[in-house]
Every structure is written in structure tokens, then in C-alpha cells.
Amino acid sequence: TIAQIPGYFSAAWLVERWGRKPTLVAYLLGTAAAAFLFGNAGTGTDAFVYAALLSFFNLGAWGVLYSFSPELYPTAIRATGAGIAASVGRIGGILGPFMTPVLVPVIGQAGVFAFFMALLAVTALNVFVLAEETRGRSLEDIAGPAAA
Secondary structure (H helix, E strand, C coil): CCCHHHHHHHHHHHHHHCCHHHHHHHHHHHHHHHHHHHHCCCCCHHHHHHHHHHHHHHHHHHHHHHHHHHHHCCHHHHHHHHHHHHHHHHHHHHHHHHHHHHHHHHHHHHHHHHHHHHHHHHHHHHHHHHCCCCCCCCHHHHHCCCCC
8 A cells, every 4th residue: 555655646746747637547547457467466576566556556546536526617516526526436435345256256356357447448538538638727717607
């Protein structure tokens, strides 16, 4: 878990250099790759390195998400929108550990991590295609003209 600290810090630095959208996509894809590698790792050093990379990229992605998602909601619903989005993420975090032991006998350990990798890749694609870049823009500019 010590890898989470540089994951957060590097993501925080990159959101202002690269932008929110490219940083989130990069960290989601890094998480996907690390999940695949960890799921196919043996025991020993390689499993440790891949677990550290998984932790680094996953927590970096969360750091970007918590800075990026509130900017995407209009001021009037910003707290509600960001709160609901975070809640959905927490629900996934709760359900994932319960799904894993159900899926492992069906698709194997490597299959479970490949499934997680696919979900992360789809999420990265959605961010790439659908998300609005907010770096360097005011919240008023992002929200657009006020409704009358």
C-alpha cells in the first residue's frame, strides 16, 4: 500500500500538467494493465511488483476522479452529483470482494483479473470519448450559461 502515496502525488501533479481527462485515462489503463499482470503473476517478486503497480495506478485514478468529477457538475448540484458518483463507486468497492470468490471457480483467477481489466479499459474509453476536459477552465465556464 505504500505505492498509493506516489500514485496520489503523481496523479495530482499530472492533472495540472496533462489535464484531468488524459491523466485519468492513463491511470485507468495503468490499473488495467497492472490488474492483468497481477492476475497472471506467480509468487514472489513479480506478484509483489504488480500488486504495487496496481495500488499505485488505482489510487492515482481515484485521486484524479475526486478532483475531476466535481468540476463536471453545475454548481447547484455539484455536491449531490459528486456524492452520488462516489457512492456508486463505494457500492462497487463493496460488491467486488463478494463477486470475486463467485467468479474464480467459473473463470479462474486470471479470468477475474482479465474481467477487471476489461471493465477498466471500457471505463477509460468512456472517459476518453465522453468526458469534458476541465483543466484551466473556471467552474462558470465549465457549467455553461446559467439557466434562467
